[in-house]
Amino acid sequence: MSAPRTQPIALECHHSTPGSVSTPTWHRLRDALLALIDSLGNNRKRPCRLPAEREMIARFSTTRITLRDALTQLEGEGRIYRENRRGWFIAPSRLHYDLLAGLAFHDMVESQQRQASTLLLSASTVPAPLHIARRLWLSEGSAVQRIVRVRAIDGRRVLYVEHHLRPDCFPGILDFDLAQHSLTALYRHEYSIRIARVDYELGSTIFGGPAGEALHATPGTAAQRITRINRDQNGRVVDCDDEYWRHDAIELALSAVPRGG
Amino acid sequence: MSAPRTQPIALECHHSTPGSVSTPTWHRLRDALLALIDSLGNNRKRPCRLPAEREMIARFSTTRITLRDALTQLEGEGRIYRENRRGWFIAPSRLHYDLLAGLAFHDMVESQQRQASTLLLSASTVPAPLHIARRLWLSEGSAVQRIVRVRAIDGRRVLYVEHHLRPDCFPGILDFDLAQHSLTALYRHEYSIRIARVDYELGSTIFGGPAGEALHATPGTAAQRITRINRDQNGRVVDCDDEYWRHDAIELALSAVPRGG
DNA sequence: GCAGTTTTCTGATCTAGACCAACTGGCCAT
DNA sequence: ATGGCCAGTTGGTCTAGATCAGAAAACTGC
Structure with a gap:
């Protein structure tokens, strides 16, 4: 506890110029x-x-x-x-998230002298909802592997992620310890699949539903949505993520060559 | 005017299950x-x-x-x-903004069957603030060209941009009609400078100050900040932008090869 | 017509609470 | 040590307004 002062403090009323409007x-x-x-x-x-x-x-x-x-x-x-x-x-300072660095969450966080942790909420095979099926080039209702995780920085829950994988690419992946291992590391070392291209889609929304609850976010607070679709070295779509970040937890960055150059 | 009904409407109170908590x-x-x-x-x-x-x-x-x-x-x-x-x-539907398409604002907007317009707020040479000087590899207080514009989609003001240019790259550029011309087009056709690499930095904030006023945004509403630093074909930093978008006006997208591939 | 002025409308800001449900921490039993 | 229970704390939600200043509309005079 720092200087406990119970005295009420009168808010100073600064007027930038005498004739100006008072600050609210x-x-x-x-x-x-x-x-x-x-x-x-x-x-x-x-x-x-x-x-x-x-x-x-x-x-x-x-x-x-x-x-x-x-x-x-x-x-x-x-x-x-x-x-x-x-x-x-x-709020702690923002995590610097380089979209094209290709770093796994734990590596990214720890490279910034922070501590990362992951909580596995669910991992199961489910019928694909329409929008997921479209992204993965599957038909609606066909089986996909679904992994839901919550990730924290220095103990603070900042990210809710849902992964949907094509089951033909990653048979048996749900049996690994998904709270400890990076998915991309598993892809590479267990399935010889490298992520060679990523399609991102970013937008702002608000928390609500499972993402809000998992992060203890009050419904209605701002969220940063990051959707990504990953392709392997053969250009085949292998999985997609839906990430919901506490908006204040990250600062996104990327460096690339624009096409119209 | 559609069906003008002045009758008060009782809000229905749906309970998903009889024993559950009532919806707020x-x-x-x-x-x-x-x-x-x-x-x-x-x-x-x-x-x-x-x-x-x-x-x-x-x-x-x-x-x-x-x-x-x-x-x-x-x-x-x-x-x-x-x-x-x-x-x-x-809110109209979001503009699809591909960060790496290298499209000028007007082209991007019109390719999506919308109408773009630009309002020039100021164009002058000013001493560089520290953070701008750092980005442009100049010393604090040295002269930079500053261009402030507001851009609208279908008449709705959605974007406030501040450009800061290295004056040694673009002598006399402030004399062009900056409300009509795309800056990148001027760079290319008048100065033979192409943007060959872009560094982006994205973050969420709120409107306030000149950006909020220019967009008629209520102070405190969510904003999407996009900062970019542009380099020419020789890798030299030539200018940087600070963009503030109404958060609901855009959906960002990009497709690229990650480095860790 | 047109520009300046006045009125009206409307959102922004603020007051002063009340009630509820979830969370926290302490206590107790196993 | 562990888990469940209880009560106090605290944020979430809601009521019922008042006042102010900016924006839009109506108006007025040249």
Whole structure:
């Protein structure tokens, strides 16, 4: 605990110029919260929780809704995040995710001096839904292997992934320890399949349903969707992923030669 | 105007199973709003506005805050968007943005049967801020050409871009009609410079400041940031962009060979 | 017509709570 | 040590407004 001050703090009202419009309360609150965040320090290893909402209300002499506006603002900026019904936390710095580096999750995370962990939610053979069947060049309802995992950085759950594999490519892959092994490593070493081309599709959405629950994300918070379709050295589609990231957890990067060059 | 019904509508309360938890009001409201959106039709050419908030409150017999929760939800999903103090609108379908296609904005938009337009906000030579100087391999404060534009699809402002160019690469480029010409076309035809490599950096943020104002975006709404650094055929950095998109306006895509292959 | 002005409408912001369900932590029994 | 139970805490959800400032529409005068 750092300097516990229970004294209410009056929000300063800065006017950039005397005649200008006054800053909205939530904006001043936002700055006050930033100061609070700084004062709490940002040691990455342990999730650093903000005080309870009602305590912050008292401390800043404001209402729940205004406080929430300010918190939501900072959440959108990626400075803080929220765990459903558990509170607000200071967001660690973003993971640098190079889409074309071809690194497995654990390698990527550990190369940035962070600790990675994976939780296997399910691994089974299921009938392919239409959109999955289309991606994998299969007919709707034909069998596909489905692997659902949750991945965490320094203990914080940041990614929910669903993989769908063509079963003719990877017979028996579900029997491996999928929480420990990288899928691409298994592809290469057990099936001699290398990922030679990737098609990405990126879009923003919100959490809700299984992805939100698995990450303890409050329904409605921003999510980064990353869909990828992998092809092997023969150009054959072998699997696809649907990734849902906490939006504040990553920063995407890539370097390539554009076609119109 | 479609079927104008001023009768309040009772939100149905569906319980999936008798013993289960009831769906929150905002979630049922969300579904009702989706139905409303469908009933309004989604003709792409004209921005289709939802009724005023107070009217929707009356129609659905709810409160402002609950309505806003539902609207915010749909906004996050990209189904609707908001113009600051102007109302809520049905979101057109997303523009498919292939990061590596090397297409200029107008070509990209028109190839998808949409109409593109560009507004030039400013074009001048300014001292380079530190982060720009670093990207362009210049020293802080040295002169760079700065071009700020707003781009619209079918009349809807969706993108705010700031370009910073190395002045030694493009002398006199600010004298061209920058609202009509594609920068990359000018590079190629007037300066014989082709973009041979692009470094992208993608992240989610929120609107605020000049970008938000230029797009009429309410401060705090989600934005997709795309930063790119362009190199010419000799590997020399020639310029960089900072793009801020309305998050619901685009879907990013790319296809490439990963390095770890 | 057209430009400047006024009015109206509308979303943005804020107040002051209440109630509920999920989560947490402590206590107790096995 | 482990697991279940209980109560307090806390965030999620919702009610019922008020006020303000920007945007759009209506209006006015040249």
